[in-house]
Amino acid sequence: MKRTKKERQQLLIETIADNPFVTDEQLAQQFGVSVQTIRLDRMELSIPELRERIKDVASKNYENEVKSLPIDEVIGEIIDIELDKRALSIFDVGEEHVFQRNGIARGHHLFAQANSLAVAVIDDELALTVKSSVAFVKPVKAGDRVVTKAVVRTQQTEKNRTIIDVTSTVNNDIVFTGEFEMYRTKGGNET
Amino acid sequence: MKRTKKERQQLLIETIADNPFVTDEQLAQQFGVSVQTIRLDRMELSIPELRERIKDVASKNYENEVKSLPIDEVIGEIIDIELDKRALSIFDVGEEHVFQRNGIARGHHLFAQANSLAVAVIDDELALTVKSSVAFVKPVKAGDRVVTKAVVRTQQTEKNRTIIDVTSTVNNDIVFTGEFEMYRTKGGNET
DNA sequence: TAAGTATTAGCACTTGGTACTAATACCAAT
């Protein structure tokens, strides 16, 4: 037994906070108690039911969501895209993206923006990064607006592979360049 | 009547895109048709039901908020480190790190773990990634535990530069390799 | 007028719950 209702309820709070998408049934199993117990716990703690929790999360986002991500799964905001040709995204660097010590953006955020864009520009159901070479040319600071451009290379090295050149700039200064070799399911030069 | 199914369906798409929180019943009323008609329309257009739509919005948020790339100093947990020599971290891949479509981890999470580790292993106040070449050798799935090892190359190419080789494995299978060229303020071969 | 599409109706069933009642278990104190 997990000992004392109290402990269980504490755990319940944390579990749900951590993942609001969990059902009573899953919780019951996880804690080795009945579904009813979970329900009672939720009532005592006034934790709403799954659907309400989800709705909360959804509507919370929804307020600032409309502009944030028209296209799924992208770091940064895509502002222009021509599938299989080029794409452009912007990413505003915040305090949370930089090293406290020196205020310089962590490389992986720039990489993430570039990688996301490379995935997005490919007109395919499945695109995966196979290899990539990148250079962090100049430091990027909090407050900078990084404009990233991905250009699909026309000639293909081999079937199912596409090379994408990515360049990121801040105020027209190049801060990052990268070459991404992507795998795709469909060929990628016809259709 | 709103004329032609087609027009109604177009409107339906827009209405739902604009506000995913609307029920079939509300839509039916708004368009002056029956609930069944709305359902048929949704099916033809493959628009999911209210709850699914909300869940989508919610999880989209959830990803952007919590997981896109956590602010944390290090992506993954460092379990062993010898400064300027080697470091080891583990990273448990969750549903939130993968493409919904195919369950494969997004490249930038693996990159982030590797990059973080490369930064961490350097015994310096300031370490920045200058260049990096990486290869995503095998797909990583949700539930996988990625063990990443960073090894500092002994010979230096030039002053203030250090090369780090990073290898990530899942169950001893290599899934990712990378070479990171790091900038550091202090020399880097003494002390 | 007959065929074909579009629309509506109705019913059984599903998920993940609420609300409520009743039974049982457990632990302690008198």
Place this chain on the structure above:
DNA sequence: ATTGGTATTAGTACCAAGTGCTAATACTTA
């Protein structure tokens, strides 16, 4: 041991917002 109080479990009826299916009706148009 009996009583009491809390904790837990079980079971029922019900709800929202659907899916899936069948069948009937309406609208159009050749």
